[in-house]
Amino acid sequence: MQQRRTRHRATWATRLAWVLAAALAMTGCGGSNAGDTGTDTVKIGFVGSLSGTYQDVGQEMRDGFQLYLDTHDGRFGGRKVDLVVADEGNGAATALPAATRLVKDEHVAALAGIVASGSYLAISALATEHKIPLIGSNGRPDTDNSDWLWTTSFRSPDPGTAIAPYVKEHVDGPVWAIGPDYKGGYDQVGGFTDTYTKLGGKLANPAGKATWTPFPDTPNYLPYLSQIAKSDAKAVYAFFGGANAVGFVTQYRQSDAKNLPLYGAFLTEGPVLQQQGAAAEGIWNVLNYSPDLDNAANRTFIAEWTTRHADRSPTTYAMAAYDAAAVLDKAIARISGKVTPVKINEAIGQLGQIDSPRGAWQFSPKNHTPIQHWYLRVVRRDGTQLANRVVQDLATIGA
The missing domain is CATH 3.40.50.2300 (Response regulator)
Structure with missing residues (x-):
């Protein structure tokens, strides 16, 4: 975390230069560099508001998660990913049935996403009951933690x-x-x-x-x-x-x-x-993020994002979902043999510091939310x- 004091801010002209400079490197971007390169497929569920009040937020989150997957050859930890996306809607009334389908019918190995706090409360209970790791990537309600709940964004307060x-x-x-x-x-x-x-x-x-x-x-x-x-x-x-x-x-x-x-x-x-x-x-x-942060991870993120979404700059919603995908990638890379929810959950707990466009952060051992820096904009x-x-x-x- 010590490097935060040396970060600089960049204009969009500078960020365009990042895009051009990174273009050649991106063409060689493949799957994860570490971990088991088995041919088995891992099914991951993503829940986000693709309709309703927070549709824009849900779209940013989905795009951020998909961006990481696309730039890593569609694989986490060398394993091909079958991503199943479900619409959260406006809250728990629609989010819980969507997540339940992913858990009970699709048999996903992990869940990610979730925009609203009410949705999170309902789905976190589902994930805990079925022992499925949940990597939330928007606001985390100020509630008790369970061993199965992780957040790449922040606690809501x-x-x-x-x-x-x-x-x-x-x-x-x-x-x-x-x-x-x-x-x-x-x-x-x-x-x-x-x-x-x-x-x-x-x-x-x-x-x-x-x-x-x-x-x-x-x-x-x-x-x-x-x-x-x-x-x-x-x-x-x-x-x-x-x-x-x-x-x-x-x-x-x-x-x-x-x-x-x-x-x-x-x-x-x-x-x-x-x-x-x-x-x-x-x-x-x-x-906890701004596109004008000047660090290596953010330059890569901006370059990757701009090639796909030149009409809009990335948001904290996209960044946190991108990081949720990175967490799953790094965790699955640590797994030998068959990937299971239990193994994913255990591996997440062993990750330590995560290099991110926001700057380096890590999960708090107390509540599995980020220890991270915040910025005035x-x-x-x-x-x-x-x-x-x-x-x-x-x-x-x-x-």
Whole structure:
């Protein structure tokens, strides 16, 4: 983790040079370099929101996972991969039946993906019951761990925990906290409010409690924003993703609260940024990845991604799913003989540090979530496009 202080940020022009420089190396890219090169096939299940509120997030995750597989000859640990993809939809009601089919009918050796916290809670119980390793690649609810659960993304409270000290230091007065009314929203906003208030910060919300908006859809945020504008808030902290992030940010700039600094997690991540347009400029946000991080793993990732998705830069969702595939690749490479869920799970626990586009990280032995660094970003113009640009390091979180 020590190299994080020497990272530099790169423009898209620089990243284009990375693409050109890496092109020849990519043409020689084959399967994994280590492990059993047996001819048997490993069936892996991937669950992601391919419809609903978080469709953009699910697509990024699927594309990131598939990218790693495509650039490794369709193999993990030398074994051919049969990838079975299922639609998570909007939450547990659709996600659990999809995952159940993968476990009971498809007999997958491992599960990956999952966008929403509610989906994760339901599928994690399924995975634990059937002793199938689950490598989640989006928000991990703040819940107890089991031996079968792993996450390549983050614990849901972590982004708010990481940025709260910065907000406390730079905002002179109370902050209004707001997010969607579901488990992921509680964890995400709670990470901020718990840390911020422990540091002596005051919430501008009535009774000092965060404001919750209807989920999955809130078409009109203006009543909430009007309330914020009439309060003594000096800034706003928000968590929204997907279509909700577009609605909140665009209406924020139309409201009487528009001049208050806006901080948040995931507000401007992914395709939503271009949909928000100029309304997103100047938003401060916290994340564990940014395309402008200059390290070898990220240069390779950007090069591989751009050859397939030149119209969009990669996101933390794509990166975490890419890393989930890398974890499975490295774990299966350690297995001799037949690949089983038990062997995969044991091998994941032996991996140690993972080289990643975000920078090196490793699983916490306590809860199987990443020990990783977080970054403060701000939305600025990058040529003709809007981009999240890294401003500074924030904190390393994980235990």
